[in-house]
Amino acid sequence: MGHSDQVVRRRARCLDMYQRRFSNVSQPVSLGMHSSSHQQQDGDAAMQGAHMESPVRYTPYAISPFHRRGSFLKQDQTHVNMEREQKPQRRVEVNRPHGTLGSWFKITIPFGIKYDEKWLLNLIQNKCSVSFIPVEFHYEKMNATFYVENASIASALKNVSGKIWDEDNEKISIFVCPDGIPHSVQRELKPEKVEQVKLAVNQQQALDIQKLPIYSGMAENSDSMADEGRGVCVRWKVRDGNLGRGQYCCCTSRVPPCLLVFSSLLPGDFMTCDTKMAPNPRKGVAASLHAHEENIPKVMSSGEMDKWKGIEPGEKCVDRSPVCTTFLNNSSNINSILELFPKLLCLDGQQSPGPTLCGLEAHKRLPTCKGSFFGSEMLKNLVLQFLQQYYLIYDSGDRRGLLGAYHNEACFSLSISFNHGDSALSILFKYFKDNRNIKMLQDPYLRGQLLKHTKRDIVDFLSALPKTQHDLSSILVDMWYQTEWMLCFSVNGVFKEVEGQSQGSVLAFTRTFITTPGSSSSLCILNDELFLRGTSHQRTQSALFTLVPTPFSSSMPAFSQEQKKMVKGFSAQSGMNFQCSQKCLHNNQQDYSRAVPVLAPPKVCVPMTESGDLAGAEKPKPNSQS
């Protein structure tokens, strides 16, 4: 394929570039923001090799914006010397292997899959002030992606974004992300890199944590770094390596925190924060950094924090000039630091108090769980009435009556889950063959077969299921969607199997109905999904099923004293108004008079309050009507 040929050709070109660049270290390579000189440092002998490139230690304290790299080096020198005197073995070196991990940027054109590669690249190149060599151009989902190896090129490409148009006159955007490494480059360098990283990490672990407060910050959600003027924000990303992907920050509470921003920190890089070294504690923190020089950290003032808002991770690499600013007092700093970095592991060389102690996670509580939700009183009544009728027939022993409840082209499916221990396994086993779990079932034929279609098939299937007894007094209903054509709700509850091998065993269910208004103000089922699982309260649930059948016959007067009492009780328990309860019972009575086995209506009530405690075994005995 032409595509891969091009990749191969580019790869070859890139390797040439690597070789040219790194074979001659002493020659300053001016590539925009790349370092212009390197400094050799002592380190663990094991890490020194033939590869020459070495990181530069960086000290950002007391540096005004006007100082450029020249003065950094001077200060580096002094700091290097001091560090060396103290504890030389603590320094970790990463002598980067030949051509490793330059500064790769991933360039993405959203929806770029529409565009031909050559056409697109030409278009971009025409607009771009700098000539670039795209590496590993490919399409990823809907986007076109390639890599460039240079920060200034990446920056120039970013500027092209929105200034080019496609053939349909739609703007083309270009996104730049600093942490991409072309696959080919990764593969090339892998063995050595792994070795280096391993060494780096081992060394790191041996280092005194006092000297190396490294914290794990929020990985991807750290956009909201503004902390209302209480400090600045630091984060850096570790590219691959055993340190793990993520963002790290360094801060201390002894002086106002100085936080440094790095666009990328290479494996093995770490940060030393030593407040004693700060010439002016009010001014900031002495930090020495072993890092590739182009990862010059940037210290932001709190005012600049606002710039972080809404910035995608890929866009923060552009400005690399280091700045150090003054900070506010540190009394409130710990909390603000912890707020920004809830996963803080270590602060000032000591274990972080942890988010719970600081009350961080307390900020994020789960909302209180509530009981049934209905859209309105009218809908509530409608749904409850429907459910009463439905389960009356369902539990009656003859489910053919349900034909009237389903639409001609309704759908039904069953799914089960083994959650609550082995006790449920044997009970649920009989449902296993009809279990439709798309996650596990890949065969499209079976997926189709297990979905019951048309009311006849559905009712036939339901009729074959064991006879049940549902406990409508403890159901929970969530009405989650309604339009004038559709009413959707889910019913959670328990039922008992009253025949067969597992007679007496209790199962929990969640049944999801999608219904449409049918004839005579009833609901017509279009979709029905039944989910079954075991219940952990096997014994207590049986207490719910103490039903006392109260025979109704058509010979009884419409509203006897007894019935009035029941209606009142029903009304009180269910929260429905009196008339509605009456109507409800009346309807049921008519059903009962058809000699269908009876479930006493006073038991049919649904928790309406929000206390959320009615679905358990604490429910009062059904017979009591107080």
Added chain:
Amino acid sequence: MRKFRSNWSQGDRERYQERSDSYRERAGTSYLSRERWTHQEVVTSPLPKPVATSSLMASSVDFKTYVDQACRAAEEFVNIYYETMDKRRRALTRLYLDKATLIWNGNVVSGLDALNNFFDALPSSEFQVNMLDCQPVHEQATQSQTTVLVVTSGTVKFDGNKQHYFNQNFLLTAQSTPNNTVWKIASDCFRFQDWAST
């Protein structure tokens, strides 16, 4: 991003699919797991056009197609939804319609703003989906707006809380263009199985 969604021909679509697929095979999964940040959507191939016919055989073929379509959309959706919920929470509301509603353990959340606030306030999560079922919703309810019912179950661990079993269902609705389909959540209902004891 929407402005880029211009009309593509069917042929183009297939070609693009081939382009990205071929690279994907070479590159391997670890490489690709990185990039989902460009847009957060569930996109599938165009929906089959309903065929007007009175023959029962033909209509059952159509139904099968709807079922397959529903399954594919549901699978794709569930993968994206829970991963987004766990790892890119801030992008989650992009999967919802503007007027979508969520009923979370009985709490009603309606509209994108409220949904944004709600998901922001929710602790970080770790979802594990064990069960997924789906059905195409009958057009009588949806007035021919293609909709899929998705039902899931599994476990979730919210930071600072114990693990819960949960049940969730979604109503996914298709926004079709001639060349692709974007699925969005019209409604979301979530419950802990042991909600009463929390």
